[in-house]
Amino acid sequence: MAFTLHLYASFLALALGGLVLFMRKGSWLHRTLGSIWVSSMMLSALSSFWLGSSLLPLVGHFGPVHLLSAWVLVSVTMGLVSILGRQARQHRQWMVGAYLGLVGAFVGTLMPGRWVSAQLGLW
16 A cells, blocks of 8 residues: 555656646646645655665665655755745755655666566666
8 A cells, every 4th residue: 555655656746846847936837736746745755664675774674765755754844834934945945855856766766676667677
């Protein structure tokens, strides 16, 4: 269950994040898709804590990818706090940071031996 939620939330966030970053800021569409993106990012990050890290476990089943998940939770939260405080520049910086964390995690899933790379026939 956690894996399926994580997979769908992650791919939705990956696709929407790129769109939201390049569309006109402050528009109704930006705010609407941005809200969906925030929800999918939070679901993706939170659900990752129920998944084990077969690569380089640090503590228990937690590995380096879980540090990215923690980063995403912090940066998305700070991005929300920033925009609610009408600090658009800080909002943009936090949200770009969150998206880059997601892209980094996605690149990690393309490495040999990972499920996504196997499904895509990469390795």
